[in-house]
Amino acid sequence: MDIVQIVIFGIVASILYIVLKDLNSTFAFFILLLTGIIIFLAIMKQIGVIIKLIESLGSKAHIDGLYIQTILKIIGIAYITELGANITKDAGLNAVASKIELAGKVFILVLAIPIITAVIEAILNFITVV
Numbered sequence: 001m002d003i004v005q006i007v008i009f010g011i012v013a014s015i016l017y018i019v020l021k022d023l024n025s026t027f028a029f030f031i032l033l034l035t036g037i038i039i040f041l042a043i044m045k046q047i048g049v050i051i052k053l054i055e056s057l058g059s060k061a062h063i064d065g066l067y068i069q070t071i072l073k074i075i076g077i078a079y080i081t082e083l084g085a086n087i088t089k090d091a092g093l094n095a096v097a098s099k100i101e102l103a104g105k106v107f108i109l110v111l112a113i114p115i116i117t118a119v120i121e122a123i124l125n126f127i128t129v130v
Helices: 004-019 025-042 044-060 065-089 094-129
Strands: none
Touching: 004 025, 004 094, 025 044, 044 065, 065 094
16 A cells, blocks of 8 residues: 555545544444554555664664664554554543553663663763773
8 A cells, every 4th residue: 555545545534434423433433443453554564664774774884683673672662652542542532542652651761771771881981991
């Protein structure tokens, strides 16, 4: 699916949602949920291309694979968190959405600890050498 198809699909789903939300709000929300999943699945191929590019650049720059994997995990958590939070916001559950966002931030921070530690150690090594 290219971007034009995704946008048209999203517009059609939005119109269906608007029409159905007064008639059957549960079914209308199901349409939103299904639309989000279909769009996410449609972009999986592009995400794979981006991941391969980042891994290729990391290997060319001789960056430890652990750091590249961690960065990719952080990016994945950010996108999944945003998707989940937006779906719950669409359902009118802003409190749950904010908790999903908080959980995503905590998971990202936990994953970033090795990178932060490596940066601090590099700075300290640089300071002690100079």
